[in-house]
Amino acid sequence: MSAPGATGPAVGWQAAAVSGADPATPSEADPAALDVRGLTFAYPDGRRALHGVDLRVEPGERVALLGPNGAGKTTLALHLDGILRASAGTVRVGGLEVGPTTLREVRRRVQLVFQDPDDQLFSPTVRDDVAFGPANLGLRGAELDARVAEALTAVGMAEHAERVPHHLSFGQRRRVAIATVLAMRPDVLVLDEPTSNLDPAGRRELGEILDGLDAALLVATHDLPFALQLCPRAVVLDDGVVVADGPTADLLADADLMAAHRLELPYGFDPRSVPPARDTRR
Numbered sequence: 001m002s003a004p005g006a007t008g009p010a011v012g013w014q015a016a017a018v019s020g021a022d023p024a025t026p027s028e029a030d031p032a033a034l035d036v037r038g039l040t041f042a043y044p045d046g047r048r049a050l051h052g053v054d055l056r057v058e059p060g061e062r063v064a065l066l067g068p069n070g071a072g073k074t075t076l077a078l079h080l081d082g083i084l085r086a087s088a089g090t091v092r093v094g095g096l097e098v099g100p101t102t103l104r105e106v107r108r109r110v111q112l113v114f115q116d117p118d119d120q121l122f123s124p125t126v127r128d129d130v131a132f133g134p135a136n137l138g139l140r141g142a143e144l145d146a147r148v149a150e151a152l153t154a155v156g157m158a159e160h161a162e163r164v165p166h167h168l169s170f171g172q173r174r175r176v177a178i179a180t181v182l183a184m185r186p187d188v189l190v191l192d193e194p195t196s197n198l199d200p201a202g203r204r205e206l207g208e209i210l211d212g213l214d215a216a217l218l219v220a221t222h223d224l225p226f227a228l229q230l231c232p233r234a235v236v237l238d239d240g241v242v243v244a245d246g247p248t249a250d251l252l253a254d255a256d257l258m259a260a261h262r263l264e265l266p267y268g269f270d271p272r273s274v275p276p277a278r279d280t281r282r
């Protein structure tokens with residue numbers, strides 16, 4: 001035995017904590033941006049929301065998460081940065097298993113944009129909201145200012161840094177919410193219904209902002225044309241299970257699949273008429 005004190009093979013955060021190894025060490029040679037395996041979850045009231053979800057997202061990849069109301073999209077999103085803890089199964093982020101001792105690094109790598117921007121904004125100024133995360137990481141002074149400016153510029157809100165978040169329009173608040181997560185320079189951005197309540201121009205501008213990012217994207221949405229334009233791949237979740245995974249245009253053109261999972265395109269919309277979204281995998 002070469003290592004008598006060892007407790008066995010490295011199995012996620014427990015082994016890393018015991019051995020004192022860097023918990024950020026990837027568990028695989030070429031880890032996925034997100035690797036969800038057998039994820040099962042029940043809410044405290046006993047309602048089972050996820051039943052063995054498997055999902056792998058490559059670095060830089062853009063994946064739409066589709067499915068009817070109650071399918072489990074938000075519940076899945078809340079597991080990806082450890083807000084909810086799986087009843088069974090694992091979530092890995094860049095090879096790092098989500099668990100109590102890895103949360104800090106997980107939340108640097110994965111950022112969630114909630115459905116309601118007001119859940120994300122709580123500071124007296126836009127600048128303070130965007131600075132909150134990176135300041136927590138230890139950034140200060142000019143470095144912090146540059147990080148805030150970079151994030152606000154990316155969402156076209158640099159001139160609004162001194163404003164009070166709740167004085168902004170809904171679309172502006174959503175953009176600031178996105179800036180708060182971009183300021184963390186995440187590897188993975190998870191967005192829950194990002195186009196809800198946006199007017200058509202705001203929706204198009206959001207698409208342009210997201211299209212300019214390098215991070216992997218997982219976009220839970222009912223906005224199927226938006227999913228098609230941004231994400232070459234889509235996953236359909238229904239009743240806590242992945243029921244389809246493939247090219248977004250193929251899924252949206254599959255009338256039986258769509259009908260079986262309460263997915264409806266806007267009247268007259270032809271998914272084959274839209275040029276395929278860019279493949280941004282790295």
Ligand SMILES: Nc1ncnc2c1ncn2[C@@H]1O[C@H](COP(=O)(O)OP(=O)(O)O)[C@@H](O)[C@H]1O
Pocket residue numbers: 043044045047048049067068069070071072073074075076
């Ligand atoms: N806090 C909660 N407590 C109990 N059940 C919940 C809670 N939040 C969601 N659920 C249930 O979990 C399932 C999945 O919900 P959700 O993840 O919100 O779906 P989606 O985002 O796809 O609409 C639904 O059956 C929903 O009623």
Ligand SMILES: [Mg+2]
Pocket residue numbers: 073074075192
């Ligand atoms: Mg939801």
